[in-house]
Amino acid sequence: MKIAVVGATGMVGEVMLKVLAERNFPVTELLLVASERSVGKKLTFKNKEYTVIGLADAVAAKPQIAIFSAGGDTSLQWAPKFAEAGTTVVDNSSAWRMDPTKKLIVPEINAHELTKDDKIIANPNCSTIQMVLALSQLHKKYKMKRVVVSTYQSVSGTGVKAVKQLENEIAGIEGEMAYPYPISRNVLPHCDTFLENGYTKEEMKLAREPQKIFNDKTFSVTATAVRVPTSGGHSEAVNVQFENDFDLADVRQIISDTPGVVLQDNTATNSYPMPMFAHDKDEVFVGRLRRDESQPNTLNMWIVADNLRKGAATNAIQIGEYLIANNLV
Numbered sequence: 001m002k003i004a005v006v007g008a009t010g011m012v013g014e015v016m017l018k019v020l021a022e023r024n025f026p027v028t029e030l031l032l033v034a035s036e037r038s039v040g041k042k043l044t045f046k047n048k049e050y051t052v053i054g055l056a057d058a059v060a061a062k063p064q065i066a067i068f069s070a071g072g073d074t075s076l077q078w079a080p081k082f083a084e085a086g087t088t089v090v091d092n093s094s095a096w097r098m099d100p101t102k103k104l105i106v107p108e109i110n111a112h113e114l115t116k117d118d119k120i121i122a123n124p125n126c127s128t129i130q131m132v133l134a135l136s137q138l139h140k141k142y143k144m145k146r147v148v149v150s151t152y153q154s155v156s157g158t159g160v161k162a163v164k165q166l167e168n169e170i171a172g173i174e175g176e177m178a179y180p181y182p183i184s185r186n187v188l189p190h191c192d193t194f195l196e197n198g199y200t201k202e203e204m205k206l207a208r209e210p211q212k213i214f215n216d217k218t219f220s221v222t223a224t225a226v227r228v229p230t231s232g233g234h235s236e237a238v239n240v241q242f243e244n245d246f247d248l249a250d251v252r253q254i255i256s257d258t259p260g261v262v263l264q265d266n267t268a269t270n271s272y273p274m275p276m277f278a279h280d281k282d283e284v285f286v287g288r289l290r291r292d293e294s295q296p297n298t299l300n301m302w303i304v305a306d307n308l309r310k311g312a313a314t315n316a317i318q319i320g321e322y323l324i325a326n327n328l329v
């Protein structure tokens with residue numbers, strides 16, 4: 001497979017290369033692509049050095065799959081050009097997610113919807129992926145009615161510039177700011193930009209993407225997205241009201257049996273998910289399971305995952321693996 005990684009010099013791009021190597025993705029030719037600023041730069045994949053190229057050269061090389069993590073504008077402008085050249089694009093930005101002509105895929109949930117005609121495939125938002133995966137089998141059995149989620153998102157979710165801001169602040173160095181306020185020793189109720197309705201874009205992604213992934217508009221989601229000074233890993237406090245009553249032991253079993261999800265829930269041993277445990281892992285970790293005693297059929301849970309892995313690179317690469325395994329590219 002001739003594979004292009006667009007945004008190879010970025011936070012997600014770096015993890016993308018790591019995950020491609022770890023999973024032995026069948027790469028026969030690799031094109032590492034970034035902005036004109038990075039053209040000529042050297043990157044290493046499986047002990048081999050590669051020179052970063054620009055987007056036009058990458059389109060001309062006609063890769064079978066291009067995995068994009070280079071921001072929404074780059075995707076809007078370039079993904080159609082790759083698609084026209086016959087390349088299947090898996091896009092990590094928000095550019096195509098809510099486009100009704102594009103599919104929004106979490107492989108464990110809805111990869112079966114993919115066909116050969118899907119030339120631009122959207123990867124959901126990192127906070128969405130971990131939440132829907134943890135809820136997927138519970139939804140099947142008990143039917144979700146309403147989800148209230150509050151996120152605790154790491155600075156790596158914003159990209160290189162934000163990680164640098166946190167590192168500078170910890171080291172007492174003045175530098176470029178990714179956020180309007182300091183993030184070290186602070187918490188910002190502000191992920192992505194504000195919209196007319198008072199929510200942030202990130203909050204609206206969490207509200208809308210799950211319905212599309214489950215192909216189900218019978219439940220609703222409301223979100224508060226918060227940036228915290230962790231370097232990697234997103235956490236979420238999720239309150240989910242089901243149509244039907246549940247049995248907590250059964251909920252635990254269902255979560256344990258959900259592919260890609262790990263139950264980490266034993267208060268007697270202080271066992272619960274945390275970003276430090278999720279770091280560099282592909283799974284989504286779930287714990288603090290308890291019945292919401294304030295209303296019927298409602299569950300509280302805590303969900304953590306590595307946003308650069310299952311939240312971005314791993315999910316995109318799993319889509320690629322599915323395409324190859326099913327002869328869709």
Ligand SMILES: NC(=O)c1ccc[n+]([C@@H]2O[C@H](COP(=O)([O-])OP(=O)(O)OC[C@H]3O[C@@H](n4cnc5c(N)ncnc54)[C@H](OP(=O)(O)O)[C@@H]3O)[C@@H](O)[C@H]2O)c1
Pocket residue numbers: 006007008009010011012013033034035036037038039055068069070071072074092093094125126156157158159160161307308311312
């Ligand atoms: N971070 C996460 O947890 C996460 C999760 C899911 C999805 N995403 C999405 O993934 C994308 C990248 O995120 P990131 O965190 O990796 O950001 P990042 O660290 O800032 O990296 C951005 C990458 O995009 C490239 N790029 C920027 N402008 C470009 C252009 N005009 N043409 C070609 N390449 C360009 C950059 O190349 P240069 O080095 O040359 O500037 C760099 O490789 C975003 O769309 C983001 O929404 C991120």
